[in-house]
Amino acid sequence: MSLEKTLVILKPSAVQRGLIGEVTSRFERKGLRLAGMKMMQLTDELLNEHYAHLAGKPFFQRVKESMMACPVVVCCYEGVDAVQIVRSMTGATNGRVAIPGTIRGDYCVSSQENIIHTSDSPKTAAEEVNRFFKPEELFEYKQCTLQHLYYEDEYKLV
């Protein structure tokens, strides 16, 4: 168990279909804490870095163009084992085979337009959070003035 930060990108398919609230509410309901969130237009340069592992694939250019179709919403979530939790809530790459109950399983029928990107390991998550957010853009919950909302017992409020 470790306290982790992980990156979620609400892709143009989520933005254009008006699914931002639906998807982010799932992570909030689960109990993950939103540490950072912003809308941004991705660039070819940033996507070459982010999707470097896809560089040899026939769909690489098409995926990059899809990711630049409109601004995306980039989120950083924090929680114990957050990387694995978010990844399991995401579901398989192809929305047609992703299990119902997962985000891709519930909201898409495509491999490419699959609603969200989520970091796939703690190492990748650390790199991706660093790629998309400056440290000052992330809220540190340990400085939260309302920590009793999460840890009432430690604050002797119950």
Ligand SMILES: Nc1ncnc2c1ncn2[C@@H]1O[C@H](COP(=O)(O)OP(=O)(O)OP(=O)(O)O)[C@@H](O)[C@H]1O
């Ligand atoms: N066969 C394919 N056809 C079209 N697009 C694809 C295909 N495979 C992957 N992609 C696109 O490239 C993205 C990255 O592919 P990857 O293999 O890293 O999948 P993933 O880890 O499930 O997705 P992500 O990294 O976005 O969370 C996918 O999310 C999808 O948008």
